[in-house]
Amino acid sequence: MSGLQKGFDFDVPQTELALDADNVVVEYKINQQVNPPVTWVKGFLSAKQQQLLLNEVTHYPLEKVTIEVYGKQHLIPRTQAWFGDVGCDYHYSKLHINALPWPRVLSRLRQKLLSDYQIQSNSVLVNRYADGHDCMGWHSDDEPEIVTRSAIASVTLGACRDFVVRHKETQTKVNFALESGDLLIMHPGMQQHWQHALPKRLKVTEPRINFTFRHVIPHYYR
């Protein structure tokens, strides 16, 4: 897509639907307090690409790790794996997770994000939600090892789930019902001014897998 940043001069709330090849691109223009700075690309992955990735995911070493919240140990309500270039490790609630080498299909997806949307990434967090009981609480992806003003690209497979974003000051909420094959690009400013969450949806019985591609500073923790 050309001119991804083009809409970002607007200062009035505005949502635009544009057709980009076979993808529907929904751009939320920046009005700091009303519209989160994201680009939603529905149907970013074809059915075939989704299937290739789903097959590969069955071989990922997805784990339920223990984290500390307010001094108490909890198992995360989902499973996860972290892949990346050498030294692009992940710190999460006192855990240090070494990056595993890029699997083949995931590496191709990283290339596609770079060539289609100029998204630079050197690591990816994979989260698998077994069903609607699995979830992720409110947070921003604002870890210090993340390159300042880099975009974070989120790709979804499987069950449709609500991805909710909330402005840190105004508490304005926007809901994105992300479907299998969708891409949501979180632009600079998103992590500074907004939080996001994947709430429980008890009627959902199918698994969902999400990939967040990040650009981190290599060897930040060494």
Ligand SMILES: O=C(O)CCC(=O)C(=O)O
């Ligand atoms: O599963 C999702 O859509 C959200 C994942 C997320 O926020 C994260 O990995 O930081």
Ligand SMILES: [Fe+2]
């Ligand atoms: Fe996140």
